[in-house]
Amino acid sequence: MIDYYARVSDTMIPHLRGRPTTLKRYPDGVEGFNFFEKRSPKHRPDWVKTATVLADRVGEIDFTLVDSKPTLVWLAQEAAIELHPWTSPSDAPERPTYALIDVDPGPDTTWEEVVVLTRLYGTALGHLGVRGHPKVTGKRGIQVWIGIQRGYSFHETSAWVEALSRAIGATVPDLVSWEWSKRARRGKARLDYTQNAINKTLVAPYSPRPAAGAPVSMPIKWEERDDPDLRPDRWTIRSAAARLAEHGDLFAGVLEDEQELPSMG
Numbered sequence: 001m002i003d004y005y006a007r008v009s010d011t012m013i014p015h016l017r018g019r020p021t022t023l024k025r026y027p028d029g030v031e032g033f034n035f036f037e038k039r040s041p042k043h044r045p046d047w048v049k050t051a052t053v054l055a056d057r058v059g060e061i062d063f064t065l066v067d068s069k070p071t072l073v074w075l076a077q078e079a080a081i082e083l084h085p086w087t088s089p090s091d092a093p094e095r096p097t098y099a100l101i102d103v104d105p106g107p108d109t110t111w112e113e114v115v116v117l118t119r120l121y122g123t124a125l126g127h128l129g130v131r132g133h134p135k136v137t138g139k140r141g142i143q144v145w146i147g148i149q150r151g152y153s154f155h156e157t158s159a160w161v162e163a164l165s166r167a168i169g170a171t172v173p174d175l176v177s178w179e180w181s182k183r184a185r186r187g188k189a190r191l192d193y194t195q196n197a198i199n200k201t202l203v204a205p206y207s208p209r210p211a212a213g214a215p216v217s218m219p220i221k222w223e224e225r226d227d228p229d230l231r232p233d234r235w236t237i238r239s240a241a242a243r244l245a246e247h248g249d250l251f252a253g254v255l256e257d258e259q260e261l262p263s264m265g
Helices: 003-014 069-076 112-129 152-170 221-226 240-247 252-256
Strands: 021-025 035-037 050-054 062-063 080-087 098-104 131-135 142-147
Touching: 003 069, 003 240, 021 062, 069 080, 069 131, 098 112, 098 152, 112 142, 112 152, 112 221, 142 252
Parallel strands: none
Antiparallel strands: 021 035, 021 080, 050 062, 098 142, 131 142
8 A cells, every 4th residue: 555655656645635534544444443634643743734724613623735745645654544534625624625516326226317417416516517526435436526716715616515405305305315314315326516515525536545456536428428437446556556656647637627507407
C-alpha cells in the first residue's frame, strides 16, 4: 500500500490538497480494530501540514492536509487505508466546491440496478448541461462528483442534488427508498443527497478500500457504465497504476469545473 500511494501521489494529491481530510485507520489490519480519525495524529512529523477547522460539536480540530507525497506515504505507513477529504477547502469550509451524488446500494440492490440508476443520472445531467464525473467506490456503489463555482452553500447543493435525485427515484420507485435507516429501506438503494453537508465526506478518488484484493475507488468514463466487465471493485492497488498510465486522471475535470447549478424548475 505504501508503494501504491507513492506511485499515484501526483494524481491523487490534487484531489486532497487544501482540504481537511478524515483518516480511516486500520492499525491491526483490515479485519482488526479500525477507527475514523479527524484530529491529525499528535505524533505527526513537523512537515505534515494541518488546518484548524470548526467540526461537529467538539469545537476546533486540527485536520491533516494531504499536500505532499511525503505526507501521503506517511499516512500509508500509519495504516490510513481510506482517505476522506472534505467537499470544501480549508480556507472556506462552509462553501463546497463539489455537489455529490451517491448511489448507495441496499442489501438487495444488484450491480445492474446500480448501473441503471447511474445511467439515469447521466441522462439527467446531460439534459441539464451539467458535467458530472463518475467513479466506482471500490465497494458496491457509484458516485458522481460535480465541480461547481464558489459561493454555493451546503444547503443549496444538498437541495439541488435532492431535487435531482427525487426526479430520478420517481422513474424507478421499485429500486429506491428514501428511508434513513437501512432496515427501513427493505433492501433498496438510497440516493444519498445528505452527503452534501459540512463535515460529511465521501472516499477520495484513488483511495484504497479495506476489502479483499485492496480495491480502489476509481474514476470511470460515462461510457464504461455499459462495459460488462465493470465492477465497483474492478481496480486494485496492483492494477490502478496501469489504468492511470493508459487513461490519465479521469477526475481532473472536477477540479477545473466551476459550474452553475441550473434551476430544477
